[in-house]
Amino acid sequence: MKITFAHMGNLYITVKALLEDLGAEVVVPPMPSKRTLSIGSRYSPEFACLPLKVNIGNYIEAMELGADTIAMAGGVGPCRFGLYGEVQREILKALGYEFEMIIIEPPQGRLRHVLRQLGRLVGRNSVGKYVSAVRLAWAKMTAVDELEKVVQRVRPFESRRGAATAALASALKLVDEASSIAQVKRALEDGREMLLSVRAPENSVPDPPRIGIVGEVYVVLEPFVNFEVERRLGEMGVLVERSIYIGDWVREHLFKDLLRLRKGRRPYDLAKPYLCHFVGGHGVETVGHTVEYAKRRFDGVIQLAPFTCMPEIVAQDVLPSVSRDLGIPVMTLVFDEHSSDAGVLTRLEAFVDLVERSRRRRAAKGARG
Amino acid sequence: MGEVVGIPRALLYYHYYPMWKVFFESLGGTVVTSGETTRAVLDAGIKVTVDEACLPIKVFHGHVLALAGKCDYVFVPRLVSVERRAFTCPKFMGLPDMIRCNCRDIPRIIDSCINLSRTTREYIHAVYSTGRMFTGSVLRILAAHNRAKAALARYTRYIESGMTPDEAMAVMGIAPPCDEPAHRAVAAASSLPGASEAVRGSGRVVVGLVGHPYVIYDPFVSMNVIRRLREMGASVVTADMLPAAITEREAARFPKRVFWTLGRRLLGAGFHFLRSGTVHGCLHMRAFTCGPESLIGEILERESARRRDVPFATITVDEHTGEAGVITRLEAFIDVVTRRRKP
Numbered sequence: 001m002k003i004t005f006a007h008m009g010n011l012y013i014t015v016k017a018l019l020e021d022l023g024a025e026v027v028v029p030p031m032p033s034k035r036t037l038s039i040g041s042r043y044s045p046e047f048a049c050l051p052l053k054v055n056i057g058n059y060i061e062a063m064e065l066g067a068d069t070i071a072m073a074g075g076v077g078p079c080r081f082g083l084y085g086e087v088q089r090e091i092l093k094a095l096g097y098e099f100e101m102i103i104i105e106p107p108q109g110r111l112r113h114v115l116r117q118l119g120r121l122v123g124r125n126s127v128g129k130y131v132s133a134v135r136l137a138w139a140k141m142t143a144v145d146e147l148e149k150v151v152q153r154v155r156p157f158e159s160r161r162g163a164a165t166a167a168l169a170s171a172l173k174l175v176d177e178a179s180s181i182a183q184v185k186r187a188l189e190d191g192r193e194m195l196l197s198v199r200a201p202e203n204s205v206p207d208p209p210r211i212g213i214v215g216e217v218y219v220v221l222e223p224f225v226n227f228e229v230e231r232r233l234g235e236m237g238v239l240v241e242r243s244i245y246i247g248d249w250v251r252e253h254l255f256k257d258l259l260r261l262r263k264g265r266r267p268y269d270l271a272k273p274y275l276c277h278f279v280g281g282h283g284v285e286t287v288g289h290t291v292e293y294a295k296r297r298f299d300g301v302i303q304l305a306p307f308t309c310m311p312e313i314v315a316q317d318v319l320p321s322v323s324r325d326l327g328i329p330v331m332t333l334v335f336d337e338h339s340s341d342a343g344v345l346t347r348l349e350a351f352v353d354l355v356e357r358s359r360r361r362r363a364a365k366g367a368r369g
Numbered sequence: 370m371g372e373v374v375g376i377p378r379a380l381l382y383y384h385y386y387p388m389w390k391v392f393f394e395s396l397g398g399t400v401v402t403s404g405e406t407t408r409a410v411l412d413a414g415i416k417v418t419v420d421e422a423c424l425p426i427k428v429f430h431g432h433v434l435a436l437a438g439k440c441d442y443v444f445v446p447r448l449v450s451v452e453r454r455a456f457t458c459p460k461f462m463g464l465p466d467m468i469r470c471n472c473r474d475i476p477r478i479i480d481s482c483i484n485l486s487r488t489t490r491e492y493i494h495a496v497y498s499t500g501r502m503f504t505g506s507v508l509r510i511l512a513a514h515n516r517a518k519a520a521l522a523r524y525t526r527y528i529e530s531g532m533t534p535d536e537a538m539a540v541m542g543i544a545p546p547c548d549e550p551a552h553r554a555v556a557a558a559s560s561l562p563g564a565s566e567a568v569r570g571s572g573r574v575v576v577g578l579v580g581h582p583y584v585i586y587d588p589f590v591s592m593n594v595i596r597r598l599r600e601m602g603a604s605v606v607t608a609d610m611l612p613a614a615i616t617e618r619e620a621a622r623f624p625k626r627v628f629w630t631l632g633r634r635l636l637g638a639g640f641h642f643l644r645s646g647t648v649h650g651c652l653h654m655r656a657f658t659c660g661p662e663s664l665i666g667e668i669l670e671r672e673s674a675r676r677r678d679v680p681f682a683t684i685t686v687d688e689h690t691g692e693a694g695v696i697t698r699l700e701a702f703i704d705v706v707t708r709r710r711k712p
Contacts, residue, residue: 047663077628078456083664086625090671103625275466277447277482280459305421310660313421314463321470334421 002027003121004062005071006055009221010144011246013176018137019071022122022129029062032224036061041337043091050225050306050336051218052084056091063097071121074105079280079311139181143188145245147171150195152241155234156208163198165231170194209355212293213242214286215304216312217249219335226304226335227344233302236352241298243289244282267292273325274318281311287318294326300355301328302348307336329355371397372503375440375476377432378402378545380425380461381448383534383582384609388521389444390543395513396503401440402545403432406589410435415688417471424656424687425583426460426467428590433468437475442502443468444479450486455630458661528609533595534586573602574706577642577679579635579669580654581662582609590686592695594654601703606648608638615641623668632661639669643679650680650706652699657687680705 004027005015012028019026030036032054040057059070070092075082085103092099104117115130125133147168155164171191178184211233219226220242233240267288268278275287290301303319305312316332323330331351333344374393376382382402390400404410406428414431436443445468448461456462465480479502481495500510520541527537538544576598578585585591585607598605608616616637620627623640627633642651653669655662666683673681682702684695 045663045667047658048667049660049663074625076454078459078462080660080664082628083625086623087664087667090668094671274470275463277449277462277466279463280456283459283463308421308658308660308663310459313419313423314460314467316419316421317463317467318470332419 001025001069001121002067003069003071004029004059004067006051006058007032007222007224008051008218008249009223009246010148010172011221013144013172014137014141014246014250015071016176017140018133019122021133021136022118022125024122027062027065027067029058029065029067032058032222037225037337043095045087047308048087049080049308051081051222052088053337054222054225055084056088059088059092059099060095060097063099068099069121070099070101072101072103074103076105077280081281136179136181136184139184140175140178141247141250143175143184143191144172145247146188147175147191147195148242148245150192152230152234152239154195154199155231156237156239157199158235159198159200161235164195164234167191167194167198208237208239209299209352209359210239210241211352211355212289212298212301213240213304214289214293214301215243215282216286216306216309217244217282219304219306220244221246221249225306226333227339227341229302229304229333229344229348232345232348233352236349238352241293243285243292270295274322275315279311279314281309283311283315286312286315287322290319290322290328290330291326294322294328298328299359300351301330302351303330303332305332305334307334329358371399372442373399373401373440374479375436375443376400376402377429377436377443377445378405379429379432379587380464380583381457383586385521386534387524387538387541387543388517391520392513392517393444393503395516396500396509398503401436403435405547406431406587408589411589411688418467421658422467423460423658424590425581425587425659426464427688428583428587429464430468430471433472433475437472440476442479443476444481447480447482449482449484451483451630452485454486454626455628455633456486457630529612531606531610533607534582534609574604574649574703574710575647576603576605576703576706577638577648577651578605578607578654579639579642579651580607581631581635581656581659582607584656584686585654590656591654592686592690592692594652594684594695594699597696597699598652598703601699603650603703603706606642608634611638611641619644627665629661632665635662636665636668639665640672643669643673643676643681646678648679649710650682650702652702653681653683655683655685657685680709 002025003019007029016026016028036057037054039060040053040055044053044056072085074085085101089101102117102121104114151164151168158164171194174187174191175184178187213220213230223231230240230242267285270291271284271288275284278284286303293301303312303316305316319330319332331347333347376386376389393400410431411428413434414427414429418427418430433443433445445465447465448457450456465478468478479499481499482491483495484491496514497510500513504510524537524541527540528534532540535544578595585594595605616634619640620633620637623636627636639651642648651673653666655666670681673679682698684698
């Protein structure tokens with residue numbers, strides 16, 4: 001049995017570590033490419049949201065490499081993601097692929113239920129084995145998130161364009177290859193050092209503008225579909241902060257009900273004046289984090305969403321009020337299979353221009369006042 | 370006279386208007402509705418919403434704006450869930466917030482939060498706090514709620530007997546005024562006992578129509594699809610006209626329970642139309658960028674491709690849809706259905 005799963009940013013490092021440690025054979029799909037997207041959109045429903053289409057491309061490319069089992073997360077709505085697995089299974093079966101799809105449904109969720117599903121994937125393991133595999137995967141996930149945070153702090157100051165991105169790739173490789181928690185720790189330390197070493201001597205960019213990234217988790221985390229918006233902004237000299245990391249998604253999506261973790265209330269409280277009810281997906285978080293960035297005096301916020309994403313449309317609808325009330329520029333970028341590199345880049349440049357101009361204006365006013 | 374409550378004639382108006390009207394009137398309020406959807410109503414909605422919003426949401430905004438100055442309150446409930454373990458649509462959950470952010474200078478919003486997904490406690494609280502805006506008496510609120518529920522039950526029975534919402538409301542004597550003469554005629558005809566064949570269609574062929582109520586029953590949004598099908602000689606059955614037992618049973622054929630109440634009903638109705646042999650053709654009318662329908666439609670299309678005995682067509686509508694395009698497709702669809710029907 002060769003297991004595969006869909007890509008979402010660097011999530012593969014965590015999932016691969018978990019499954020392999022439990023003794024499964026894993027086929028990581030090739031990193032998403034134009035081909036992935038074109039295969040995916042050929043076979044998916046036209047108006048389905050983008051992640052479903054890229055997932056289909058991932059599965060097909062993984063099956064070409066010999067995968068025969070697909071692991072997927074489920075859900076209970078109201079976001080469409082909860083039905084992805086079932087619809088994707090139908091699409092792939094109709095194309096004649098032979099495979100088994102195991103959909104891990106969290107919320108009916110007792111821990112036992114999830115373990116049984118995992119057991120179907122990886123065979124029987126002792127409880128101790130599960131614990132150690134989960135601990136290793138967790139350590140890797142935390143390390144990946146940490147490295148992604150460091151790279152954003154380094155990128156605007158890099159001595160040579162692209163140096164930070166290259167250092168991140170090597171750092172992630174170290175984490176991926178680590179096979180014990182101690183090694184993960186060392187990989188994280190080495191990676192952090194590699195990243196910090198590409199920084200130019202201090203004060204090359206005295207006071208970079210700060211932009212927050214909010215939006216739907218998949219397009220925020222997957223650089224291929226968002227045209228590497230974080231790298232682009234960083235290389236324009238912007239300090240980027242992102243509202244969501246893989247760790248957040250996993251904690252919330254798979255373990256919230258199991259471990260009775262309370263969802264962070266903070267984004268909900270901040271969003272309240274504009275959006276005071278859960279709307280599925282990350283709609284409320286998008287609004288809440290935008291408010292938070294405004295309060296922390298960021299210079300702008302960019303919302304990323306797949307075309308037709310229902311929760312993000314609700315958020316997008318109220319964001320102009322947030323922007324008006326709190327005086328923070330907000331731009332929404334919507335992605336689908338027709339989005340183009342040049343279009344996204346043009347908008348990013350225009351937005352950064354706008355942000356810098358309003359900063360200068362504020363600074364001038366401050367100097368006078 | 371009492372306070373005037375405005376109910377926008379859009380979205381779940383088509384499912385719940387009789388209940389809402391009776392509830393507010395029993396509490397001493399007066400209920401007014403916005404007019405029918407027109408180009409002007411839609412344009413007003415488009416102006417205040419983001420492009421990405423779906424057509425029904427834009428239409429709803431237009432109706433709320435149309436109520437400005439005509440009432441003391443606008444009723445924009447937050448319908449999170451109307452049954453256990455299921456939701457409506459994310460956009461319904463954020464509807465009052467969207468209205469508040471987008472529509473300036475409108476009457477106060479009554480945004481009762483209906484959420485039955487886990488317990489009935491929140492529902493009871495919502496009914497109570499909405500009622501408290503009109504009366505201090507718990508008994509009166511309770512009585513109003515019971516009368517409202519009875520009205521809804523009666524309305525549902527009429528719909529299940531094959532009437533459209535307009536026809537059922539006309540029979541119940543609570544239909545809001547129609548501006549368009551053609552609709553008035555339909556409403557008048559259907560209020561007669563044993564509504565005539567002309568209203569229901571002559572029934573040469575029977576078409577199963579799958580679509581959200583606020584799309585297919587809104588004459589402007591749907592380009593009058595029901596009336597046109599009837600004029601072409603078809604009887605029309607919609608998802609709402611099927612008893613819930615049937616749609617639930619059929620929807621259970623899908624390996625996972627669909628977690629949208631309306632989506633599950635549409636899926637069950639679609640399966641029923643495609644499998645039971647009770648209709649000659651199945652037409653799916655959906656709004657562009659409707660999230661649930663992008664997946665429900667796909668599942669139905671695959672089912673129809675597998676079975677190949679009931680013609681299946683999809684028509685997508687948005688604010689740019691032209692009437693001629695829809696008519697041509699409907700005619701072609703009816704041609705196919707009629708030809709297939711002949712032995």
